[in-house]
Amino acid sequence: MKKINVLIFCFICLSSCTFKTPEIKNEDCCITEGLFKGKWEDYYECGLFCIEKECYAQAVEYLNQALSIKTIDKRMIRTYGVHMIDYFPHREKEWLFIL
Incomplete structure (x- = not known):
């Protein structure tokens, strides 16, 4: 009985730690894999992915959030x-306004 209670408690705790990706207006655009934690690197990654998929308006929103x-x-x-990445959101936004 205690094992079941511990398992249920662990399941509830672990399932409450996940975050949902932000709502996306266009279903085919800007869907990234992995867990979205709402940190600056998550917004930056979503912005870069939107640029690759040519969803420029959403990319600007994500880059502004980052x-x-x-x-x-x-x-x-x-x-x-x-883990390190190159972080240049101003440069990416400039390219979006040129396009």
Whole structure:
């Protein structure tokens, strides 16, 4: 009986830790894989994916969200642990306005 209660408790705790991806107006556009945690790198990744899929209006929204959280452009910026990415949202937005 205690094992069942522990398993149910663990299931409830783990299922409450997940986040949903933000609502997307166009079903074919900007759907990324993985867990969306609402951090700046998640918004930046969604913005880059939208650019690849040519959904430029949504890409600008995602890049603006990323910029509202982290405003500086930087090469090899740390996301977590030793994982680093190039973070240039201003440059990406400039390209979107040119297109």
